Amino acid sequence: MYRIVKKQDLAPTIKKFEIQAPLIAKKAKPGQFVVIRIDEKGERIPLTLVDASPERGTITIAALEAGKTTKKLNSMKEGDYIANIAGPLGNPAEIAHYGTVACVGGGVGIACIYPEVKAFKKAGNYVISILGARTKEGLILKEEIKEFSDELYVATDDGSEGFHGFVHLLLKKLIEEGKRFDLVVAVGPVPMMKAVAETTKPYGIKTIVSLNPIMVDGTGMCGCCRVEVGGKTKFACVDGPEFDAHQVDFDLLMARNRRFIEEERLALKKFEESCACGR
Amino acid sequence: MAKVRETKVPMPEQPPEERIKNFKEVPLGYTPEMAMEEAKRCLQCKPRKGKEFPPCVEGCPVNVNIPEFIKAIKEGRFDDAIKIIKDKNSLPAITGRVCPYENQCEGNCTLGKKHEPVGIGRLERFAADYERAKGFTIPEKPKPNGKKVAIIGSGPAGLTAAADLAKKGYDVTVFEALHEPGGVLVYGIPEFRLPKEIVRAEVEYIKALGVKILTDVVVGKTITLEELLNEYDAIFVSTGAGLPNFMNIPGENLNGIYSANEFLTRLNLMRAYQFPEYDTPIKVGNKVAVIGGGNVAMDCARWARRLGKEVYIVYRRTEAEMPARKEEIEHAKEEGIKFLLLTAPIRYIGDEKGWVKQMECIKFELGEPDASGRRRPVPIKGSEFIMDIDTVVVAIGQSPNPLVPQTTPKLKTTKWGTIEVDEELRTSVERVWAGGDIVRGDSTVILAMGDGRKASLSIDKYLSSPDRKWEFKGKAELKDKN
Ligand SMILES: Cc1cc2nc3c(=O)[nH]c(=O)nc-3n(C[C@H](O)[C@H](O)[C@H](O)COP(=O)(O)OP(=O)(O)OC[C@H]3O[C@@H](n4cnc5c(N)ncnc54)[C@H](O)[C@@H]3O)c2cc1C
Ligand SMILES: Cc1cc2nc3c(=O)[nH]c(=O)nc-3n(C[C@H](O)[C@H](O)[C@H](O)COP(=O)(O)OP(=O)(O)OC[C@H]3O[C@@H](n4cnc5c(N)ncnc54)[C@H](O)[C@@H]3O)c2cc1C
Ligand code: SF4
Ligand code: SF4
Ligand code: FES
Numbered sequence: 166m167y168r169i170v171k172k173q174d175l176a177p178t179i180k181k182f183e184i185q186a187p188l189i190a191k192k193a194k195p196g197q198f199v200v201i202r203i204d205e206k207g208e209r210i211p212l213t214l215v216d217a218s219p220e221r222g223t224i225t226i227a228a229l230e231a232g233k234t235t236k237k238l239n240s241m242k243e244g245d246y247i248a249n250i251a252g253p254l255g256n257p258a259e260i261a262h263y264g265t266v267a268c269v270g271g272g273v274g275i276a277c278i279y280p281e282v283k284a285f286k287k288a289g290n291y292v293i294s295i296l297g298a299r300t301k302e303g304l305i306l307k308e309e310i311k312e313f314s315d316e317l318y319v320a321t322d323d324g325s326e327g328f329h330g331f332v333h334l335l336l337k338k339l340i341e342e343g344k345r346f347d348l349v350v351a352v353g354p355v356p357m358m359k360a361v362a363e364t365t366k367p368y369g370i371k372t373i374v375s376l377n378p379i380m381v382d383g384t385g386m387c388g389c390c391r392v393e394v395g396g397k398t399k400f401a402c403v404d405g406p407e408f409d410a411h412q413v414d415f416d417l418l419m420a421r422n423r424r425f426i427e428e429e430r431l432a433l434k435k436f437e438e439s440c441a442c443g444r
Numbered sequence: 445m446a447k448v449r450e451t452k453v454p455m456p457e458q459p460p461e462e463r464i465k466n467f468k469e470v471p472l473g474y475t476p477e478m479a480m481e482e483a484k485r486c487l488q489c490k491p492r493k494g495k496e497f498p499p500c501v502e503g504c505p506v507n508v509n510i511p512e513f514i515k516a517i518k519e520g521r522f523d524d525a526i527k528i529i530k531d532k533n534s535l536p537a538i539t540g541r542v543c544p545y546e547n548q549c550e551g552n553c554t555l556g557k558k559h560e561p562v563g564i565g566r567l568e569r570f571a572a573d574y575e576r577a578k579g580f581t582i583p584e585k586p587k588p589n590g591k592k593v594a595i596i597g598s599g600p601a602g603l604t605a606a607a608d609l610a611k612k613g614y615d616v617t618v619f620e621a622l623h624e625p626g627g628v629l630v631y632g633i634p635e636f637r638l639p640k641e642i643v644r645a646e647v648e649y650i651k652a653l654g655v656k657i658l659t660d661v662v663v664g665k666t667i668t669l670e671e672l673l674n675e676y677d678a679i680f681v682s683t684g685a686g687l688p689n690f691m692n693i694p695g696e697n698l699n700g701i702y703s704a705n706e707f708l709t710r711l712n713l714m715r716a717y718q719f720p721e722y723d724t725p726i727k728v729g730n731k732v733a734v735i736g737g738g739n740v741a742m743d744c745a746r747w748a749r750r751l752g753k754e755v756y757i758v759y760r761r762t763e764a765e766m767p768a769r770k771e772e773i774e775h776a777k778e779e780g781i782k783f784l785l786l787t788a789p790i791r792y793i794g795d796e797k798g799w800v801k802q803m804e805c806i807k808f809e810l811g812e813p814d815a816s817g818r819r820r821p822v823p824i825k826g827s828e829f830i831m832d833i834d835t836v837v838v839a840i841g842q843s844p845n846p847l848v849p850q851t852t853p854k855l856k857t858t859k860w861g862t863i864e865v866d867e868e869l870r871t872s873v874e875r876v877w878a879g880g881d882i883v884r885g886d887s888t889v890i891l892a893m894g895d896g897r898k899a900s901l902s903i904d905k906y907l908s909s910p911d912r913k914w915e916f917k918g919k920a921e922l923k924d925k926n
Contacts, residue, residue, distance in 0.1 A: 188666050202623055208714065208723035209623075234723060249623040251660040381709055381724075384621050384662055384847065386631075386686040388703035398690065398697060403847075417697060420798030424699045428725030435720050 166246040170223060175305035176298075178230040179273055180239040181215065187222030189214075189252045195280035196258030196375065196407055199226065200383035202249040203237055210234050211380045211402070213277040213352075214253055224250075227305070229273035233432040254383045255406045258373070260284040264347035265291040267339075268314075269361055271332050271353025272298055275305050277375060278352045285350075286313040293318070293344070297332025297357065301325040333360035346370050351410065355419050362410035372410035376401045378418055379425070393417050450559040453482040455566055460778040464749050467635050467717055470775060471541075471566075476522070479570040483518035486511060486562045489554050500564060503552030506894045508532045510549060510564055517567055525571040533568075534604050534897070537576060537642050539890050540569025542633060544769050548890070576645055582652045589613040591907050594676040596663045596848060599627020600889045601682035601880030603650055604896030605903075610653040612904055617676075619661040621847075624713060627684055628881075629889070631713040632705070634743050636750070640712070664851035669876065678875050678903045681863060682896065685881035687843040691735070695792030696838070700729060700800040704740045704839035711747055729834025733758050733803060735789060736839035737766035738886075742773065744837040745781045753835070755781045760788040760808050760821040786810075786821065790828065792836065803833050844882050858919070860885060866917035868902040869895060874914040877903060884922060 171183035189199060193214045202209045216225035228235045241247070258281050266285045270278035275296050286292045294314040298304045299322045311317045319327035320335040328335040332353070340346070349372040351361040358374040365372045378390040378401050385403035392401050395412035399405060456472040457463075463470050474482065488511045489498040496502075500510045509528050516525035529536045545551070545565040553561035593609050595602045598620040606616045624630050626643045651657060663669060663683075672679055688703035690696055707726070710716040714724035732748040734741050737759035748755045757776065759766060762785050766773060777783070786808040793802040807827035810819035844861040856864040856872035862885055863878040865871055871878050879895025881887055906912060 188661065192666060206715075206722045249660050251621065251623070251662055251666070253665060254662065381706060381714070382622065384665075384686075385845070386688070387706035387709050388688045388690070389706045391697050393697060398692070417798070421697070421699060423797075425725045425727055428719065428727060432720050432723055432725070 166248060167250045169241060169243055169245050169247065172241070172243050175227060175276065176302050178239070179227055179276070179303070179305055181225060181227040181276065182238075182241075183223045183225045184247065184250065185222055186224045186250050186252075187219075189250065190217045190222050190224050191219045193217035193224055193253045194257035195260060195284040197253035197255050198383075198406065199224065199250050199252030200254060200380065201226075201238070201247055201251075203234065203241075204248050207237075207248065208234050209249075209381055209383070211254070211377070211383055213375070215276045215279055224252075227273060227276035232429045233436045236433065236436065251383060254402055256404075258284065258350070258407055260288050262289045265293065265345060267293045267295055267336065267346045267349045268310075269295045269332060269336060269349060269351040269353070270297070270310075271351070271357040272303060273305075274351075274353030274357070274375075275310070278350065279306050279310055281350055281352075282310050283313045286315075291315050293339075293346070295320070295332060295336055295339070297321070297335070297353070299323065331360060332357060333364045336361060337364045340364075340368055340370075348373070349410075350374075350407075355415055355422065358410065358413075359415035362413065362415070366411050373407050374410040374413060375406045376408060376413065376418060377406070377422075379422060391421070448485045448487075448555065448559070449481075452485075452560050452563040452566070453478050455563070460780070463636065464752075464779050467750060469636055469639050473573055474566055474570045476520070476570075476574075479517050479567055480520060482563050482567060483514045485555060486514040486518070487554055488515065499552040499554055500549045500562070503547075504532075504549040505888075505890050506532045506897065508549070508568070513571065514562065514564070514567055517571060522571060522574045525567075526575045529568060529571055533890070533893065534607050535600060535646055535889070535893055536568050537572035538600070538629060538638060538646065539893070540565050540567075540572055541638050541642075543890050544888060546770055576642070580645070580649045580652070582649070583611060585654055586611060586613040588615060591615065591678075592617070592676045593903060594619060594672045594679045596669070596672075596679065596681045597621075597627060597683040597880070597882070598625035598647075598657060599682060599684050599880060599892060600629060601684075601892035601896040601899075602627070602680065603646065604893045605680045605682065605879075605900045606655045606896075607650045607653055608897055608900035609903065610650070610655045612900075614904075614907075616654070617656045617658060619663050619667070619672075620657060620659045621662040622713065623659050625657050625659060631709045632740070632743070634708070634712055634747055636746065637743065662847065664847040669848060669852045669855070669873075673875060677907055678877065680896070680899050680903065681848055681871070681876060681878040681882060682880040682892070683845045683848050683882045685842040685886055686845045688838070689841045689843060690838055691789070691840060693789060693791055695794060695800065698792050698794040698800040699798050700727070700834055701792060701836040701838065704734075704736070704744050704837055705842065707744050707747070707837045708740075717747075717751070727835075728753055730754060731833050732756065732835040732837065733784075733789070733831070733833045734837045734839055735759075736841070737761065737768060738839065738841070739768045739772055740841075741837075741839035742768045742776050744839050745776055746772075746779060748835070748837070749776075749779050749781055756784050756833075757781060758784045758787050758789065758805065760786065761810065761818065762786060765818045788821075789836075793830070799834065800836055801832065801834060802830050803836065804828055804830050841886055842881075844885065848882075856919075864919045865922070866915075867920045868917075869899045870902065870914075870916050872916050875906075
């Protein structure tokens with residue numbers, strides 16, 4: 166059992182949790198994730214490690230309400246217990262000195278990119294963070310990210326803050342204005358990562374994305390998380406989750422993530438009917 | 445002396461039309477009367493010339509004293525029977541259900557030459573169920589000897605080693621990656637073949653012996669083998685063969701195509717058959733093709749049948765070459781599963797939304813025997829055909845789990861990724877032993893269990909010796925015996 170020691174609202178549908186998990190906290194590296202199961206009847210879902218404190222023995226995760234499990238998680242309170250957390254899973258991000266690195270986060274992906282912003286900065290890179298969300302409320306962790314960024318740009322779909330439009334268009338604009346990037350790292354919804362990959366490809370900028378296929382065990386045992394990279398099948402949980410964006414078959418990933426859409430709707434409906442906490 | 449029955453006392457079982465509508469165990473087990481009746485059939489054989497054990501015992505990988513326990517059942521001494529079995533086999537409720545006994549103890553039974561062999565598996569199961577119904581008696585805790593052993597993986601190999609070592613006074617901790625202990629016994633073998641309640645009871649028994657089980661610990665990730673070596677006197681690696689194989693043919697990543705591991709894990713471990721009461725879904729269309737001919741394929745096919753689907757086993761040789769247990773093949777047929785033999789898929793075809801809708805297959809004929817002695821399937825040119833299908837389960841085997849070897853560079857592995865061990869299951873790394881599927885590739889519950897026992901003996905020998913000299917004698921060929 167893993168105790169929630171701190172909960173914080175980042176946005177109306179994104180909550181951040183600091184959770185007691187000393188073994189994982191000791192090992193967590195940027196780019197890695199955990200698999201959690203809330204309770205006996207729960208599903209196993211992957212969530213990125215946003216932060217970790219070996220001293221306090223805690224890890225930090227942030228979840229966007231996508232369906233039943235993330236809604237239920239976000240309704241939990243400080244002092245509540247999560248039944249299972251396994252990790253840190255996946256390969257750590259390859260943090261090195263590249264030169265100028267763009268860290269692009271979209272939606273809840275902003276939280277996922279945060280530890281990488283920090284690590285790239287520590288490794289001596291010139292870090293340009295580019296954050297995108299639907300509205301300005303979605304621009305989470307902006308101050309924290311700013312602290313470790315040499316430059317920070319934001320984009321909103323509705324123009325309520327910063328650049329008006331999708332984040333890849335902002336990235337394109339920056340490239341066209343003459344910014345040179347040695348590496349682009351993008352984390353966010355699949356269509357956003359696909360668009361970033363298409364944006365950087367003509368310029369030949371090395372681009373890394375963190376893939377989020379549906380998972381079960383997260384240890385390479387089930388093959389649920391299969392993705393195609395460079396025409397080859399990979400298991401994202403053990404071979405990834407980060408891959409060369411220009412090699413990824415994003416359309417396949419999108420199709421595979423829709424596999425259980427009807428079941429997910431049903432589960433959510435049932436949850437909202439049965440639970441007073443569903444708004 | 446009265447003439448012996450020619451056939452086994454029948455075991456009551458759920459009729460096929462009934463059982464495909466539920467998820468409960470198919471064979472229902474003997475009553476005491478039936479067990480005593482069946483036990484009467486045993487001829488109480490002596491060892492054949494030049495052999496150490498009676499024929500049936502020779503056939504059992506862990507040499508359970510079969511005539512003795514059967515005699516005890518015949519005489520109604522059920523407590524004695526279970527004691528005799530447990531002297532060699534710590535998980536009889538499980539092996540009595542899933543052992544391939546027709547090739548092992550029963551395959552060697554003298555009575556089997558003329559008639560049906562003695563139902564050794566059924567009797568073993570009876571004795572174990574009898575004990576469980578009564579409630580296990582926990583042996584008195586031995587004095588702690590102050591030595592600590594870590595076990596990685598909680599399948600049959602790990603659980604057996606843990607129990608054996610705990611009984612000797614070791615402080616034992618089992619590390620398990622998943623949220624529930626049991627390995628394949630909980631995530632792979634279906635409820636209708638091995639009720640999970642039985643595995644849980646065994647796990648509870650092992651905990652009562654003082655063994656600590658830490659779930660959610662992925663060794664190699666959460667903690668490394670080398671770190672464990674700082675804290676423990678010895679380590680037994682029993683991480684199994686949990687890496688699913690695919691055929692690498694076009695379309696294999698379409699929606700609706702599962703590995704057997706994913707299919708079974710969703711259903712067994714995550715209980716997708718109780719969705720939406722349990723949160724994990726599974727989506728199965730109307731016409732299911734299961735690729736493969738082993739136990740795993742039968743399990744997937746029979747699961748799909750219980751979800752109310754039309755199910756095909758697609759296998760590239762004939763039924764005679766199928767590695768699955770006979771009983772499972774029979775059960776599958778009774779349940780209405782169709783067999784498409786001498787056939788294999790070469791390509792999957794998807795619809796516009798990325799779901800599999802058809803598969804292209806090719807027919808085979810049997811050619812010369814290959815290295816395994818089985819006749820090699822040879823594709824027939826021009827025999828390709830297309831079949832409508834909307835769900836596929838790929839059950840063509842597993843490879844060893846690479847997590848521990850990958851993160852322990854000094855640990856020697858074979859070209860198949862299995863860990864190299866000597867006769868005593870010692871590895872190339874000092875104070876580390878390994879056994880079960882991580883060493884054997886795909887094998888069986890009883891062999892994994894036997895490895896757990898063998899490793900525990902070797903660990904005990906090593907840790908009790910004053911000089912603790914590590915000897916790794918180089919790779920040994922493991923036999924199907926312990
Ligand atoms: C490596 C990795 C890291 C991730 N990190 C984060 C994170 O830090 N924060 C966060 O909010 N989300 C993260 N996700 C996505 C998160 O796991 C899913 O949103 C979650 O599983 C949805 O579960 P649900 O029951 O709430 O929704 P569901 O009802 O199951 O699904 C709602 C939608 O989410 C998608 N989805 C469903 N299951 C998964 C899954 N297991 N993985 C990915 N997408 C899924 C489906 O396409 C569906 O449309 C990550 C995913 C991966 C693979
Ligand atoms: C579907 C199916 C049906 C089968 N049917 C039969 C049958 O009828 N009869 C029979 O005799 N055999 C059968 N088998 C084979 C039998 O189950 C295996 O041979 C046996 O379970 C192997 O035992 P094990 O202890 O070596 O490993 P496993 O049972 O595979 O257990 C290994 C455990 O280690 C854990 N693990 C892996 N990596 C790590 C890590 N890094 N850190 C921590 N934990 C880890 C895994 O999660 C797992 O729980 C079947 C197998 C399958 C898949
Ligand atoms: S353990 Fe298996 S092989 Fe040995 S006696 Fe029991 S059923 Fe037979
Ligand atoms: S071989 Fe068969 S008949 Fe003989 S002792 Fe063993 S079980 Fe009994
Ligand atoms: S989630 Fe099971 S193999 Fe990756």
